[in-house]
Amino acid sequence: MKKLLILFLLISSFAQAQYSVKGNIHPPKKYTWVLLYKVEGARQLFVKNTQIKQEVKQVDGKNITIGTFEFELPADTKTGSYRITYDLQQNGFVDFLFNKENVELSFNPGDVEGTTVFSTSKENQLYKRFLNDIALAQYQVDSLQVAYLKNPSTNSENAYNNALSNVRKVQSSYTKNAQGTLAYHFIKATDRYNSPTIAKSSQEYLDGVISHFFDKIDFSNSQLYNSSFLIDRIADYVFYMNYSNNAEKQQQLYKKAVDVAIGKVTDITFKADVIEFLTSQFSALKNVDLVDYLLANHFNKLPKDKQNLEFKKRIEEAMAIAIGRIAPDFSWTENGKEMSLSQLKGGQSYLLIFYSTECGHCLREIPQIYDFMKDKTKTKVIAFAMETSDTAWKNYIKNLSGWHHPLGLGKWENKIARTYQVNSTPTYFVLGMDKKIIANPEKIEDLKVILGSLN
Template sequence: MIKKLLFLFLLISSISYAQYTIKGSMSPKIETDWVILYRLEGTKQIFVNNAIIKTDSIIIGGNKQAVSSFEIPLPSSAKPGAYRATYKLQDAGFVDFFFNKEDVTFIFNPEYPQQSIAFAASSENKMYADFISDISNEQQKLDSIQVAVLKNPTLDLTKDYQKSLKKVDSIQAIYEKIAADKYIAPFIKASARTNPPEMFTSVNAYLDNVSNTFFDGLDFSSQSLRNSSFLTNRILDYIFYINYAEDDKEQQELHKKSIKTILSKIDDEAYKRDIIQFIIEQFEETKNLEIIDYLYENHYNKLPVALQDAKYKKEKLALFAIEVGRIAPDFSWKEKGNNLKLSTLNDAEYYVLVFWSTSCSHCLREIPQLHTYMKTKPNMKVIAFALENDAMVWETYAKNNLKDWHNILGLNKWENEIARTYQVYSTPTYLVLDKNKKIIAKPNVIKDVKAFLEKL
């Protein structure tokens, strides 16, 4: 009896601690030491594990090749879902795959990870890869027929189109059926394109149909789709590729319209917040302030207060506080017994705001040049903000050399609150403002200042 109980205990223990393995190989090999495994949840990456990348030799196409490989164990309690193996923190150095209680083995080219990944183990990943290949090949045939007719509406390709359309629908139906009880089922279903029963002869009608039906097969309430890159990739495609215009003004309006369409399809307010933040981060890369402001004013600020993150919003807006096009952050100072404020200053058409210091050799070379040059610009004024640890040297220098400027003392130098607001990390730092205190330029050196002011 005791032996039976001991055997049962050991059996249960071995099952509960059983592990799955994620094995990856990169060919050609790379000079990277670590790979990090994440599980995707919404728009976030949750750390799971990491592993050392080793150099191995494998046979590829009958030839022996050196590859970089890694092996990451997963416990039996690991959640099914979309996972990401990251081997470079920049330049899209990662591969995404599904895990559903089975070992996963794959090989890929680290320069083209998603396009080249091939699975040696994992029935679900193999099936999904086969589906993507089969449906993409037939969809491309269907699209080529449609494009041919758009180029030449006199072509009679109706039978070819109907035959290809039937094949696309058949492939979709077959894979939806065989994947019905698998984790990848919602991904296969969501991949279905809404192809029209008949071809379009108008390019605009065709493009309108693509845009209007783009989200037809997507279920924004699906946790599986949310916890992957599937939905976010579709969102990026819709914003940046499906809704495209060559005219900048028209493009901005299309961005706003596409964002509004996407957010209207999301009922879960918490997930909507995450998607808004995700979209904001995409427009950060191009510093598209108009769209970032639109997202905050028209969407983020209208979320339930409990879901808004004041700290997140403050930090994000602070990143762009001094970008060209922004109104310069306001500040006050005393000058000749008067209280002055940047926002209400009205003694010039343009202003040069310069952060400088008497302890900065570059400043002591450029500030006199700026002073001499500005004497030729009567409609412009300099606001000289000196970052100092004490007032003594500055008072003497400004009094003797910069009498006709607005001179401001900023104590605590790099820790000065205004300097931090303006993200001043070196001196001199120049900004050119119009009469409304909108930032219109951020020249790097005195030569650039002069060149820009000459254009005004």
């Protein structure tokens, strides 16, 4: 009997030590699953997933449909920052802190930041209140600074000083009251720099914010590291704090910003993650110069065991056909003669078309382009045919005299087509005299505009 009682107590203790994360989504739209991740550095570690249940509840006398979900977490779940992802395609997610307590939240997926409410969880309630209060106080400071720059006055200066005093008061109060909590680390690191006196010019204001942007952020803090906080701040600094209308100046600002941000990171694993993150962002922007800069000046200088060579290969492949790159070379036989793209001469520009005689869109557009190009003598055309056999192709090109006609057997698996990342046909590349890619238009109308400007 005594053994059974001890066993019962152990089971009861274990059951009580579990934690739950509950959520309500309104409106639930088409969402059916949510995934739970633990955020560590720039990475997300999958924890578990669960289905979203549709429930009808009465609110203010009206029946509304909400989506509900729940995760059960074991007693030994690590504290830190977690992410609930409800929309993988649109990157829809909501972050929260877990510190050995139940968490219950609700949000509208159309405005997660503005609508998320934590009905359970002292940690998240505290941090949410802080973010709301400090944002309101900071808004007053920023508004007065903007007003002064538009119309300098002593009244604005005095009001600025009072508003600045309030920001410091809010920051100090929350920092003090949050001692011993997980939220404390994030509250402390959110302490933003404000000029002690109102800035007399826009440049003075920006210089102050940029030069002091990372002052209160401890990059060695494990709680900040194991969250999205540091990555978000780095992204803000690189992409939003450093801006110029001049394209050349903007590139210089980007390079200086990534140097500063990466230089702040002390953990070598996290540094590698940050470099990959920034490289991916600039790759998505098709910014060849910055991708090359990051790879040469930061990625390649990482210790060999921290260099993700698969990542580097994917980036280099993605950027191989970016505007500004020399088009990847390839060769073919034409009238018994070996030809290659890099050695082609006679054109002030070149049009490279990937098409197939099995493609209905191609059969409509290729004749249009051929007619359009008859008087465009400055541009030479290379029509790369992606085919499963050469039978139809041999007859088709008889009506396209004057063009170069490489044949790529294997169609979608053709090596050249894959190098150029051709996922649909026709695909167009416009090259300069030096074979640099200057345009990659999707529509034939846009292609005609570009070719018309070159001829």
